[in-house]
Amino acid sequence: MLLLYNQREENISLMDTVDCFRLDANRKINPSTRSEFGQFMTNASVANFMSSLFANMSGEVRLLDAGAGVGSLTAAFVQEACNRQEKPNTINATVYEIEPIFFEHLKETLSKCKKLCSLNNIFSDFTFFKDDFIETNSDLLSNSLFDKNKLKEYSHVILNPPYKKIVSSSKQRKLLSKIGIETSNLYTGFLAIAINLLQNNGEMVVIVPRSFCNGPYFKPFRKLLLSTTAFKHIHVFGSRKKAFKEDDVLQENIIFHAIKGGIKDKVMITSSHGPQFEDMTQRSVSYDKVVKPNDAEKFIHITTSDLDQYVVDRISTFNKSLEHLDIKVSTGPIVDFRLKEDLREYPEENTVPLLYPLHFNLKKIEWPMESKKPNYIKISKNSKKWLWPNKGYFVLTKRFTAKEEKKRIVAVVYDSSLPGELIGFENHLNVFHKGQKGLSKNIAYGLSIYLNSTLVDKYFRLFSGHTQVNSTDLRSLYYPSLHVLESLGSKIDENYPNQHKIDALINEELTQMPDNKGFDPVEAQHKIDEALEIVKALGLPHGQHNERSALTLLAILNLRSELSWKKSERPLMGITPIIDWCRNNYGKEYTPNTRETFRRQTMHQFVDAGIAVYNPDQPDRPVNSPKARYQISIEVS
Numbered sequence: 001m002l003l004l005y006n007q008r009e010e011n012i013s014l015m016d017t018v019d020c021f022r023l024d025a026n027r028k029i030n031p032s033t034r035s036e037f038g039q040f041m042t043n044a045s046v047a048n049f050m051s052s053l054f055a056n057m058s059g060e061v062r063l064l065d066a067g068a069g070v071g072s073l074t075a076a077f078v079q080e081a082c083n084r085q086e087k088p089n090t091i092n093a094t095v096y097e098i099e100p101i102f103f104e105h106l107k108e109t110l111s112k113c114k115k116l117c118s119l120n121n122i123f124s125d126f127t128f129f130k131d132d133f134i135e136t137n138s139d140l141l142s143n144s145l146f147d148k149n150k151l152k153e154y155s156h157v158i159l160n161p162p163y164k165k166i167v168s169s170s171k172q173r174k175l176l177s178k179i180g181i182e183t184s185n186l187y188t189g190f191l192a193i194a195i196n197l198l199q200n201n202g203e204m205v206v207i208v209p210r211s212f213c214n215g216p217y218f219k220p221f222r223k224l225l226l227s228t229t230a231f232k233h234i235h236v237f238g239s240r241k242k243a244f245k246e247d248d249v250l251q252e253n254i255i256f257h258a259i260k261g262g263i264k265d266k267v268m269i270t271s272s273h274g275p276q277f278e279d280m281t282q283r284s285v286s287y288d289k290v291v292k293p294n295d296a297e298k299f300i301h302i303t304t305s306d307l308d309q310y311v312v313d314r315i316s317t318f319n320k321s322l323e324h325l326d327i328k329v330s331t332g333p334i335v336d337f338r339l340k341e342d343l344r345e346y347p348e349e350n351t352v353p354l355l356y357p358l359h360f361n362l363k364k365i366e367w368p369m370e371s372k373k374p375n376y377i378k379i380s381k382n383s384k385k386w387l388w389p390n391k392g393y394f395v396l397t398k399r400f401t402a403k404e405e406k407k408r409i410v411a412v413v414y415d416s417s418l419p420g421e422l423i424g425f426e427n428h429l430n431v432f433h434k435g436q437k438g439l440s441k442n443i444a445y446g447l448s449i450y451l452n453s454t455l456v457d458k459y460f461r462l463f464s465g466h467t468q469v470n471s472t473d474l475r476s477l478y479y480p481s482l483h484v485l486e487s488l489g490s491k492i493d494e495n496y497p498n499q500h501k502i503d504a505l506i507n508e509e510l511t512q513m514p515d516n517k518g519f520d521p522v523e524a525q526h527k528i529d530e531a532l533e534i535v536k537a538l539g540l541p542h543g544q545h546n547e548r549s550a551l552t553l554l555a556i557l558n559l560r561s562e563l564s565w566k567k568s569e570r571p572l573m574g575i576t577p578i579i580d581w582c583r584n585n586y587g588k589e590y591t592p593n594t595r596e597t598f599r600r601q602t603m604h605q606f607v608d609a610g611i612a613v614y615n616p617d618q619p620d621r622p623v624n625s626p627k628a629r630y631q632i633s634i635e636v637s
Helices: 002-028 031-037 044-052 072-083 100-119 133-144 171-178 186-197 219-228 306-315 336-342 441-451 454-463 471-476 482-490 499-511 521-537 547-556 575-586 592-608
Strands: 059-066 088-096 123-129 154-159 198-209 229-237 253-260 266-272 281-286 328-331 351-355 376-378 394-398 411-414 422-425 429-433 612-614 630-632
Touching: 002 044, 002 072, 002 100, 044 072, 044 198, 044 253, 059 072, 059 186, 072 088, 072 100, 072 154, 088 100, 100 123, 133 171, 133 186, 154 186, 171 186, 186 198, 186 219, 219 229, 281 306, 306 454, 306 521, 328 471, 336 376, 394 441, 411 441, 429 471, 441 482, 441 499, 454 499, 454 521, 482 499, 499 521, 521 547, 547 575, 547 592, 547 630, 575 592, 592 612, 592 630
Parallel strands: 059 088, 059 154, 088 123, 154 198, 229 266, 351 422
Antiparallel strands: 198 253, 229 253, 266 281, 328 429, 351 376, 394 411, 394 429, 612 630
């Protein structure tokens, strides 16, 4: 009995202790050092979730944890293995860490892991390398190209690699290139090496930025990942700030579980607002929904709900590429720091307008502007080849959007009305054009309407994990036909439409097309957004300012997306029927274990605020009765 008690005590206390190590190390490490190495440590709840994703931990386990920090992921793995019915016989773990501040905590973590393994009759060995993971293993992999017997393979990999860009002249970039790995970020370098070190049918679970899922810079890594492994589970965090909230990490992070040489069949996609996983949704999809079989770019599409899939299906009605439309999109050719001598704040002889993103004012160009940026560029021998004819209608989008902007893609039409025969487009713009000349008026305005639509914004967010909008991203989109663009553009007068009108115009075109008269995901999202604003207006605490509470309000009003607020009702509903209603009417499928979250984190507050009434049909019903019911209050309805 004492042995069983000790096992339980160690299992419970291990991750609590290691998380204290993490917090202590975070306080000690210099923020500039953390930024230099790009290392952000994993909290206990995320580490526990990651370790739970491994399908098989039995037999002989050879574990790799590179960039281990204080050992949170290794500890979570060991704890999970000790709690499994089918425990491993042995755990041989290899960890890498180069930050001296973490060393003592990491050694203590490994010691506690070994003790826990011993209590569970698991033989264990933990090897700690204070070496650079890329440097050590690039040499190893380089040698193994000639002698495979020298290569140590792992059965399991668990990683939270460092997040940092690496320039082409850096030591790490050269080492990776030496073994055929081309990447611009440390995290994909770590992953690429880990994939090479993973045995066939070995499993890996990692937490990384979502940015590798699309874009030209990560294409070589995507080809490696997708050709050697099969996704089994992908988890998305709804808030880009939550996964590493103590570390001010702003990347959008995902967790994925993949098997090397695995069968590419079903992928489980889950999402949660934050790292406590209390409001998790789930969705099982076929592999070709995640990676399109004929996609040369190998983009990875992550649709976390049926609502997201409706967005993909709806936008797929527009099936023309820019090449088919004979329209090009290019990054603005003027790189200002390379043409410093030609930049001018005020007009001079032989100067022409130079447009920056700062010249965007709502949905039009406002030029000149008082700012630190120049408004003009001089036509010179160096600059002339980068200037374009000032003719026709160009569609411009920002390459980078500010945090406060609601849309990822912000498009305006420039009508060539500024003075001069040439025009300069700065490098932070994307420019839609036809042979470096503008488009026709209606096509340009129709294209801007499409790009500014909520449908495109939602679709773009599904496959883009960053706020940058590259010309390659825009080329990967599909567009309406020239006929539809012409039709959209012809409906624009001197006043550019607001967002509601833009979405109405797109919907009008969609409803005229066959097989597109069903569920409207944009309309559904608008309804969710309106419900969320009502939740805030009713004075609910910040903890209820989320999609779960908005959907709950819609459920107890029985308000489907196509109905006006005047059509609301007052049904009696329990928690499980509310969760089912969210799935059936808004395509959001919450996991069964979120029932308590709905009850404790939404309905309790609704009742306390007088928004809902608890058991109005039977007030004396016992507390926690499975027959408990809620109803919107008369005052609110």
